[in-house]
Amino acid sequence: MLKRLAAWIDDRLGAAAFAEEALNKVFPDHWAFLLGEIAMYCFVVLLATGVFLTFFFDASTAKTVYSGHYAPLNGSQVSSAYSSVMHLSFDIRMGLVIRQIHHWAAVVFIAAIVAHLCRIFFTSAFRRPREINWVLGMTLMILSIFNGFTGYSLPDDLLSGVGLRIAYSIAISIPFIGPWMAFLVFGGKFGSPQIIGRLFIIHVLLIPAAIAGILGAHLAIVWRQKHTQFLIPGAAESNVVGERLWPTYATKSVGLFFGVAAVLSFLGGLVQINPVWLYGPYAAAQVSSPAQPDWYLGWLEGALRLFPAWQFQIFGLEIPNVFLPAIVLPGITFGLLYAWPFIEAWRTGDYAPHHVLDRPRDRPVHTALGMATLSFYAVLLFGGVNDLVAKWFQLPVESVTWTFRIMGIVLPILVGWLTYRLMVALRLDAWERARHAPSPEPVLAAAGAAAGPGSGAARWGLAGFFGAGALGAWRLLRRHRRE
Amino acid sequence: MRGARLAALAFVVSTVASLSLAVVYVLGGQAQLEGTLLGVGLGGLGVGLVAWAKHLMPTGPFVQARKVTLARTGEIEEVAESFEEGAATIGRRRFLARLLAVSLGAFGIAAVFPIRSLGTSPGRQLFHTSWRKGSRAVTDAGQPIRPAELPVDSVLTVFPEGAVGVEDSQTLLIRLPAGDYRPLPGREGWAPDDVVAFSKICTHAGCPVGLYRADTNQLFCPCHQSVFDVLQGAKPAGGPATTALPQLPLDVDGEGYLVARSDYTEPVGPGFWNRNRA
Numbered sequence: 001m002l003k004r005l006a007a008w009i010d011d012r013l014g015a016a017a018f019a020e021e022a023l024n025k026v027f028p029d030h031w032a033f034l035l036g037e038i039a040m041y042c043f044v045v046l047l048a049t050g051v052f053l054t055f056f057f058d059a060s061t062a063k064t065v066y067s068g069h070y071a072p073l074n075g076s077q078v079s080s081a082y083s084s085v086m087h088l089s090f091d092i093r094m095g096l097v098i099r100q101i102h103h104w105a106a107v108v109f110i111a112a113i114v115a116h117l118c119r120i121f122f123t124s125a126f127r128r129p130r131e132i133n134w135v136l137g138m139t140l141m142i143l144s145i146f147n148g149f150t151g152y153s154l155p156d157d158l159l160s161g162v163g164l165r166i167a168y169s170i171a172i173s174i175p176f177i178g179p180w181m182a183f184l185v186f187g188g189k190f191g192s193p194q195i196i197g198r199l200f201i202i203h204v205l206l207i208p209a210a211i212a213g214i215l216g217a218h219l220a221i222v223w224r225q226k227h228t229q230f231l232i233p234g235a236a237e238s239n240v241v242g243e244r245l246w247p248t249y250a251t252k253s254v255g256l257f258f259g260v261a262a263v264l265s266f267l268g269g270l271v272q273i274n275p276v277w278l279y280g281p282y283a284a285a286q287v288s289s290p291a292q293p294d295w296y297l298g299w300l301e302g303a304l305r306l307f308p309a310w311q312f313q314i315f316g317l318e319i320p321n322v323f324l325p326a327i328v329l330p331g332i333t334f335g336l337l338y339a340w341p342f343i344e345a346w347r348t349g350d351y352a353p354h355h356v357l358d359r360p361r362d363r364p365v366h367t368a369l370g371m372a373t374l375s376f377y378a379v380l381l382f383g384g385v386n387d388l389v390a391k392w393f394q395l396p397v398e399s400v401t402w403t404f405r406i407m408g409i410v411l412p413i414l415v416g417w418l419t420y421r422l423m424v425a426l427r428l429d430a431w432e433r434a435r436h437a438p439s440p441e442p443v444l445a446a447a448g449a450a451a452g453p454g455s456g457a458a459r460w461g462l463a464g465f466f467g468a469g470a471l472g473a474w475r476l477l478r479r480h481r482r483e
Numbered sequence: 484m485r486g487a488r489l490a491a492l493a494f495v496v497s498t499v500a501s502l503s504l505a506v507v508y509v510l511g512g513q514a515q516l517e518g519t520l521l522g523v524g525l526g527g528l529g530v531g532l533v534a535w536a537k538h539l540m541p542t543g544p545f546v547q548a549r550k551v552t553l554a555r556t557g558e559i560e561e562v563a564e565s566f567e568e569g570a571a572t573i574g575r576r577r578f579l580a581r582l583l584a585v586s587l588g589a590f591g592i593a594a595v596f597p598i599r600s601l602g603t604s605p606g607r608q609l610f611h612t613s614w615r616k617g618s619r620a621v622t623d624a625g626q627p628i629r630p631a632e633l634p635v636d637s638v639l640t641v642f643p644e645g646a647v648g649v650e651d652s653q654t655l656l657i658r659l660p661a662g663d664y665r666p667l668p669g670r671e672g673w674a675p676d677d678v679v680a681f682s683k684i685c686t687h688a689g690c691p692v693g694l695y696r697a698d699t700n701q702l703f704c705p706c707h708q709s710v711f712d713v714l715q716g717a718k719p720a721g722g723p724a725t726t727a728l729p730q731l732p733l734d735v736d737g738e739g740y741l742v743a744r745s746d747y748t749e750p751v752g753p754g755f756w757n758r759n760r761a
């Protein structure tokens with residue numbers, strides 16, 4: 001039966017040759033290569049749960065009176081959008097769990113993308129011939145962040161309404177074109193009723209379609225160029241060492257999909273996210289405190305909070321305060337990220353094709369730059385919760401803000417320097433080891449092993465791993481101080 | 484054989500969880516249980532498949548050749564030749580090509596108009612709110628206010644009558660203790676009975692400035708912690724805001740209710756490039 005179907009298709013499309021190649025295609029096997037796959041499977045979960053949500057969501061700001069199972073809001077004036085989300089959460093069976101899975105999937109989706117980006121960066125997988133895929137991947141990340149924000153804004157609750165107000169304020173801060181842009185997107189001055197309907201179609205059609213299309217190209221290019229690999233025994237620039245797609249890799253990958261969906265289901269069922277009934281419906285003059293966006297916009301929130309109260313006048317024209325942290329900073333961030341493969345090729349003069357990955361230690365300057373940048377954005381991320389930190393430590397917000405500002409400058413330098421020293425030491429150590437023993441050490445065990453015999457990183461679990469790693473790093477640095 | 488047993492167990496657990504989910508659903512549903520059962524159902528499938536693949540399928544390592552560069556020598560020259568052949572025939576019709584460029588450009592301009600329809604022109608909209616000379620200040624329930632009804636040191640959010648809930652018109656009334664208020668030059672008589680009114684929209688990024696501390700006479704914005712000093716004309720005293728909250732000139736009408744003397748005399752809310760060109 002199956003054979004006849006296959007023959008039928010082959011007769012019409014001549015697909016047998018491709019299918020033969022596909023089934024035997026070899027994929028390198030390493031846990032870090034799964035990060036992109038995890039992101040992709042989150043996207044699948046997002047599509048599946050999202051379609052369900054669209055059947056219940058009403059993208060309208062028309063006023064209605066809420067009546068439903070959530071007693072505290074019964075009888076209050078809310079928008080249809082908010083009311084439909086409440087209805088979905090309290091009156092539709094499995095509505096709440098699917099809504100929460102959707103939100104969790106978005107949060108994990110972007111986290112997986114960022115982790116994937118870090119993997120690509122620190123193993124230098126973006127070099128020729130993979131610059132196109134780097135650019136496509138960056139676009140996917142930006143689109144995903146943007147879609148996260150549009151989805152977050154749809155329920156028309158107090159928290160997201162204030163988020164939209166901030167987005168509008170950022171838009172009008174752009175010199176000359178800002179007010180026009182904001183008015184075109186929002187349908188006029190902030191508060192015009194069009195915005196929820198527009199965000200909806202952007203969120204469920206425009207951006208997902210773009211993501212699906214670009215993701216398709218992203219994968220097709222991986223397929224065409226074949227995946228990069230670490231320098232494991234037998235691996236070379238001119239081959240791929242790993243598992244065949246059929247049956248092993250495909251089965252594992254489908255298993256991974258179920259695993260990702262399972263984790264998202266647990267999260268969606270057991271960990272509350274975005275409880276819009278606690279925030280209440282949006283009202284122009286109200287605000288909830290403390291107010292934080294989803295994590296992927298935390299760095300932007302932090303930038304808004306940490307950037308000093310500067311404002312510039314040029315020829316009587318104003319550059320509003322938010323323009324620098326909220327437009328210029330992301331512009332530089334994403335601009336640099338997009339251009340990185342080209343900048344690095346130009347700086348290092350390395351224009352050769354690479355299919356074997358470098359380990360972070362192989363390129364100390366590169367790794368140090370990456371870690372310094374990451375630490376800067378980590379400071380911004382924590383700056384986004386400066387009010388909570390202040391409360392926690394019972395300090396004035398102002399001093400917490402100043403601490404973060406100083407850390408934003410000092411920490412990247414410190415982290416960069418330390419990373420550089422560590423990578424150089426690790427590399428020297430690996431060379432020495434190679435001189436004494438012919439068989440190469442496994443990549444990750446090196447730091448732990450350097451802590452001395454019997455450090456037993458594995459026995460002590462994660463804490464032991466990091467502890468042994470830190471101790472090993474310390475000894476390494478001391479040992480190689482002179483070199 | 485351990486792999487087979489693990490996979491079998493995982494599939495059985497998954498099946499049980501999925502069937503239990505059906506039971507929970509029929510009984511009326513419960514979010515935590517639904518999530519857990521979905522998780523176990525999917526997780527069982529995942530564990531089973533991975534165990535199966537790991538233990539019972541060929542894991543290699545297999546080696547496959549790869550081309551270091553995908554380009555083949557000579558091919559690109561052939562493409563260039565074909566392209567240029569075609570391009571040459573187009574190039575012979577210079578005049579037509581230019582005309583085409585012009586009409587495409589014209590169409591580009593025409594295509595702008597639908598985009599223009601997406602929103603109103605900003606014009607002077609950012610410079611005005613719904614407050615007018617004589618607008619009564621009302622609560623969000625539409626209640627007008629006499630100064631004496633406001634307890635000292637209290638704050639109240641008001642809107643102009645007829646525009647309750649309009650975002651740019653939200654205003655804070657604060658009744659200061661008698662004698663504390665020293666008007667800024669040019670703002671004399673804006674605070675009948677020591678009631679002052681400031682725009683509630685934070686000049687930083689537009690959040691409602693929600694909190695008032697009477698002991699320090701400071702307004703706080705919860706979004707990025709800007710602080711405004713009410714006795715100094717609500718000028719920023721901390722946080723990222725750079726401009727004072729605009730003050731609404733107040734008066735009392737014939738019936739003793741608080742009214743505006745005019746609209747705000749400067750644009751409310753966060754900055755934009757031509758804000759100072761009033």
Ligand code: FES
Nearest residue numbers: 685687688704707
């Ligand atoms: S919006 Fe008020 S401090 Fe940023």
